[in-house]
Amino acid sequence: MKNDVGIKSVKRKTLSKQVVEQIVQLLMTGQFKLGDRLPSEHVLMEQLHVSRPVLREALSSLETLGIINRKTREGTFISEKIGSEPFSLMLALSAGDLPAIMEARMSIELGLISLAARKINDEQLAQLKETLDEIEFGDGDYSEYDKGFHRIIAYSANNSILEGLVDPLLNMVEQMINQVSQGDKNREVTLEQHKLIYESLKKHDVLEAYTNMYRHLEYGRNKVSRIINHSTNL
Incomplete structure (x- = not known):
């Protein structure tokens, strides 16, 4: 050089x-x-x-x-491929600001779902279906399958620039939600919302997939906001 x-x-x-x-x-x-x-x-x-x-x-x-x-x-x-460390560092510095992290998640995942709806293939759709089955019929904590569902969608967008953002963002969101919600999750709601997203992706319907993902993420953000506000008012 x-x-x-x-x-x-x-x-x-x-x-x-x-x-x-x-x-x-x-x-x-x-x-x-x-x-x-x-x-x-x-x-x-x-x-x-x-x-x-x-x-x-x-x-x-x-x-x-x-x-x-x-x-x-x-x-x-x-490096041959710049990893997720810079983004991980930025998230670490933002730890505690859950509303900002949830907004970042919405911005990134809504973009990813729009790409995924065009690019997702049959193998990735089959993987999504497997995570749905694990959430529906599995026992105990389903957090990893929930996170896996979002990860498959993110990687099916097939965008190397965005790939480095996915895992650190999902890990940070999971950690912070667990801290404020103390494991309070609703399997039925998660399953139903994931199924709607899956069906949209199966049809390669960009607008429908975007709308269903937005409703899913907004539901989670509102739930976290209620928990935070309740804790603040105690």
Whole structure:
């Protein structure tokens, strides 16, 4: 990889955060591509005009976020596929703000269901049917099947950019709902709403699928809001 990738020198007081932002910007503008090998530390230090400790701190942050990975004796590379770590970090920082997380869920999942209604295949529909059967006829907690239902829909949208958002979002929503609702769930309502979504996807009806998903998510959001308001008023 070329070393003259248009990196701007960091002026004034150098902060590792600025280095992180520089490298992310180069990735976003296409000067770095997935899988590219980064220049050596020495070259980066010269181009960025930063010290080795600052550069290494920045690289450690990028590695933690899953943006780069280091290979012994080979060098440092931009990850082949950027994972969910940045989004997970953002969710972690928002932990406790359940209304905001529920709104984020609605925004993301309503977009996903619209794509899924066009793209979902017979194998994925069969997987959805299996989760419905587990919810309806299984014993005990059905949370994993509930989450699995939403995950199948998300992945059937077949959008690599959105895939990294799905699991951390569903995990965070589940954890926070469990904290406020103390396991208070309604299997019958969940099953009925999931069945309506499934039938819409089976018909590849985008508008109907969107509407049924909206009603399902809005039901959950309203339920959580009532619990929160009740707890606040105690």
